[in-house]
Amino acid sequence: MMKIDATVRRESIYVAGWIVLLSVLMQAVFIIIGKWDYTVLCGNLLGGAASFANFLLLGITVQKAVAMEEKQAANAMKLSQTLRLLMIFIAAVLGAVLECFNIWATIIPIFFVRIAIAFRPLFGKKDSENKPDSEDKSDS
């Protein structure tokens, strides 16, 4: 099994935390507006899982790509982006077609990663101050 890089793991955990937090918030909004049922929960799980899988696969691809030649890395990223977009498409189509998923609850979590990254500078400063030291220690 492939070992996941410390940087990728850290960022994935950060994104997963935000996905969980925003999912809870979204469920609360659905409850408040009186439109909550089990389809919202199922849709949220599907959308959130697809979103997290997309980010994790992006991280793994980036981790692999930095060890490649420039042209090979660019091609690997293009291929990965196409396949990940296809994965998100399949998840969203399942959310739209199957009755057990709410389409909005499936689609909204796809953008949670973007929200997590938008808030990254608030938490990133402390991390970036510690990052080089911790990596140097782990390398040595």
Add this chain to the structure above:
Amino acid sequence: MLEIAIGIILGCCALGAGVAMIAGIGPGIGEGNAVAKACEAIGRQPECKGPVTTTMLMGCAVAETTGLYALVIAILLIFVAPNMLVNILIKTIG
């Protein structure tokens, strides 16, 4: 006449979804270029691998959002818009 109008609505929705997905091409090319430049940077300064990977990962995720917006628009145009527009048409005609 109603069938023609419904046909036009469905056709336009499908066409719109196809056009929206053109935006899915850009992020792939952009991410590819970003990673190629990051490889170059890491090759020049291998000690910066951690910070470069973090920045690139975040940059790639942001770049990819554009493609996701397009994907969502396309999915809504295929699965949600036709029903909604046909219902509006039928209500209007009576």
